[in-house]
Amino acid sequence: MSEKKPLIEKEIFTINQLSEYKVIQKSTICFNCNKKNFTLFDRKESDSKKFLLTWRCSCGQYKAIRDGSFFSMYKTPLSELILFIRFWAVQISISKSIDLFKQMTGQTITRKIVGLLYLRLRNICTRALDKKNIRIGGQGHIVEIDKSMVARVKHNVGKDLARAQVWMFGMICRSDDLCYIEIVPDRTQYTLLRICYDHIKPESIIFSDTWSSYSKLSEVNNYTHEQVNHKYNFVSPTNSNVH
Ligand SMILES: [Zn+2]
Structure with missing residues (x-):
């Protein structure tokens, strides 16, 4: 993904990818018309420069993109959160991530948001690696x-023969x-x-x-x-x- 693309294009790209990987849900049934006709729509106010992407059904019903997903608590663009997840995955520290992010996008982000994101990612991995769930090997291994x-x-x-x-x-x-x-x-x-x-x-x-x-x-x-x-x-x- 080119970092030079306008943010909204990157955001659409990211949303489509996350839907494909089922990290966020796209094709839920519209409770208004009972169909699956959601497409991406920009709901921004006419005088705002910021976009506000949402799902919109062909019947006019809106549905928030992040509802029920890992990202539901964030307002930060998804493409930017994914960037931080990539930083985290290659073990770049919080401070260094924030610096890199500023260099790459010209934007700033608070340490609190990034710190909490890292903590949640760590917790997810810890749960996944819980020894009760671990399974090793596999076909041919x-x-x-x-x-x-x-x-x-x-x-x-010795003293403790009964041990x-x-x-x-x-x-x-x-x-x-x-x-x-x-x-x-x-x-x-x-x-x-x-x-x-x-x-x-x-x-x-x-x-x-x-x-x-x-x-x-x-x-x-x-x-x-x-x-x-x-x-x-x-x-x-x-x-x-x-x-
Ligand atoms: Zn509908």
Whole structure:
């Protein structure tokens, strides 16, 4: 998108793109005529230089563009907000973003607006990365899984012989290093397969050791399961193409 285009052209371009990606809603049914005939319309006052874009139905009904979207709380042009989202995505600081924005557009924007925008974007990403939702791997991707004891009583002596063993179960995708670790109550087939099912995408290639609880992995989620006997092999004995 050229930054030299008049703002209204950039705004129309941005709105069309955001509608296409379904970030904002375009084709809702008009409650007046029950049709889907909304097009963009500039509602600016005749003496105003600023545009005021809105959806207008062929029956004359208006509908706000940002209603119900991430952008509903902003009055800043969408093309400018998108510019800040791009800055945020490449980790440019708030102050630097504001400077760059001024250089590129000749406009100013308050630190409060940008700061809040950044905070909301961070929160959205944090929620998306919440460990309860994370799923790694995928078709053709190799995921290594392993269990490990994180607390134990050494040599069966000491003050806390009664302390329970604590095991964790972890997985890492070789292609992007995304990983997931969970403390597990036991190392049974039910526990470990449930975690794989929840956190490894279908059709992944799973590498594990020869622990018996993994024996049914290939029956779950269309996984391909390769076992590595740490005693003898560092790569799969059955598939020499995979490293
Ligand atoms: Zn209508």
